[in-house]
Amino acid sequence: MESELRGYAFMALVNMNTVLTYANGCGCAVGAFSVGNMEMIMGAVRAAEETGTPVIIQIAEKRMEHSPFHLMGPMMVSAAKKTAVDVCVHLDHGLTLECVDEALGYGFTSVMLDASLLPFEENITKTNEVIKKARKYGASVEAELGVVGGNEGDAAKHETTYTNPEKAREFTRRTGVDALAVAIGNAHGNYPVFPELRFDVLDKINKITGVPLVLHGGTGMTADMFKTAIKKGVRKINIATASFDALAKYAKIYCGSSKNPDYFTLSANMVDGVYGNVKKHIEIFNNS
Numbered sequence: 528m529e530s531e532l533r534g535y536a537f538m539a540l541v542n543m544n545t546v547l548t549y550a551n552g553c554g555c556a557v558g559a560f561s562v563g564n565m566e567m568i569m570g571a572v573r574a575a576e577e578t579g580t581p582v583i584i585q586i587a588e589k590r591m592e593h594s595p596f597h598l599m600g601p602m603m604v605s606a607a608k609k610t611a612v613d614v615c616v617h618l619d620h621g622l623t624l625e626c627v628d629e630a631l632g633y634g635f636t637s638v639m640l641d642a643s644l645l646p647f648e649e650n651i652t653k654t655n656e657v658i659k660k661a662r663k664y665g666a667s668v669e670a671e672l673g674v675v676g677g678n679e680g681d682a683a684k685h686e687t688t689y690t691n692p693e694k695a696r697e698f699t700r701r702t703g704v705d706a707l708a709v710a711i712g713n714a715h716g717n718y719p720v721f722p723e724l725r726f727d728v729l730d731k732i733n734k735i736t737g738v739p740l741v742l743h744g745g746t747g748m749t750a751d752m753f754k755t756a757i758k759k760g761v762r763k764i765n766i767a768t769a770s771f772d773a774l775a776k777y778a779k780i781y782c783g784s785s786k787n788p789d790y791f792t793l794s795a796n797m798v799d800g801v802y803g804n805v806k807k808h809i810e811i812f813n814n815s
Contacts, residue, residue, distance in 0.1 A: 539607060539610055539612075540610075540616065540636060541581070541615055542615060542636040543615045543617060543667035543705060546581045547706060547763065550739070554814070555814055556753070556757045557583055557615075557762065558583065558766055558808050559583035559584075559617060559764065559766070560766050560808075561584075561619065561770060562586060563771065564594060564797075565794075567770060567771075567801045569801075570800065570802035571770075573798065575612050576611050577806065578813070582614055582615075583763065585619040585765070586603065588621050588626045589620065589622070591626075596626070596630075600630065600635070601633055616637070619639055621640045624640065624653075624657070627661075631660060631661065631664045636664075637668070638661055638667075639668070640653055641671050642670070643708075651702055657670075658702060668705050669705065669706040670698070670707060670708065671743075672691075672694060672698050672707060672708070673689055674688035674710055675710045675713055675743045675744055689711060689725060689728055690709040690710045690711065692731040692736075695732045696735045706740070707740055707741060708741040708742075709729065709740055711725040711742075713743055713744035713745075724748075724756070726756070729761070730760075740760045741762070742763070746766060746767065746772075753811050764812055770801050773801055773803065773804040774800045776800060777799055777800030781793055
């Protein structure tokens with residue numbers, strides 16, 4: 528595998544720090560791909576194995592209304608354990624400590640409690656509480672500072688609040704968080720207008736924190752945007768909407784073209800849709 532040539536040994540289920548170390552060594556970013564059913568997991572894993580690239584598969588708490596955690600959690604962990612490349616299993620945008628506990632109990636190797644809407648001091652307190660829990664399991668922790676726009680599976684629309692670099696330095700110093708999600712004009716979901724990203728803000732955060740940075744809201748960004756973000760310290764990039772859309776598109780095409788659609792072919796087409804989207808983004812994030 529290409530990554531073995533870089534002196535990197537794969538171990539299947541790993542925590543986020545392991546894949547971030549890989550990304551730092553390669554000067555690339557690891558894709559964090561949201562999943563909502565078995566086919567999405569299969570498509571993401573297939574793309575990771577075919578490209579010989581570690582990935583993160585993740586699920587946000589808001590998605591669990593449609594993808595129950597007691598079903599998705601064990602399936603995600605099981606898939607990672609049986610994969611030929613490193614896979615981190617991550618709780619994205621956890622909203623409650625109870626969900627964090629549940630994720631760690633299932634064997635998730637990375638968790639995020641999104642306290643970005645809370646006051647600064649409260650965000651620090653909540654993040655440190657999560658770090659204390661996660662360390663008992665050997666799991667990594669992501670936090671968010673500033674407010675990423677759009678929505679993460681709920682009806683509420685959040686206006687972007689840019690991450691303050693000085694606050695980011697204080698936040699990372701007082702928490703020791705493993706990765707920090709930042710707001711630089713990015714947003715969840717499909718962009719209604721083309722995003723204008725504040726790479727100057729990103730560059731300053733990177734220089735004064737030295738912590739691996741996370742870019743949420745990757746759907747709809749260009750390859751050049753991703754590559755510029757990677758050069759300025761982004762080591763984890765979240766892709767959700769693009770994969771959900773690809774699955775739905777492939778399912779629609781198959782059902783619309785077949786007189787007698789069957790489940791098994793439908794399932795295979797959904798896997799193909801997610802696989803293609805994940806592989807495309809992996810190649811961009813690898814600077815291929």
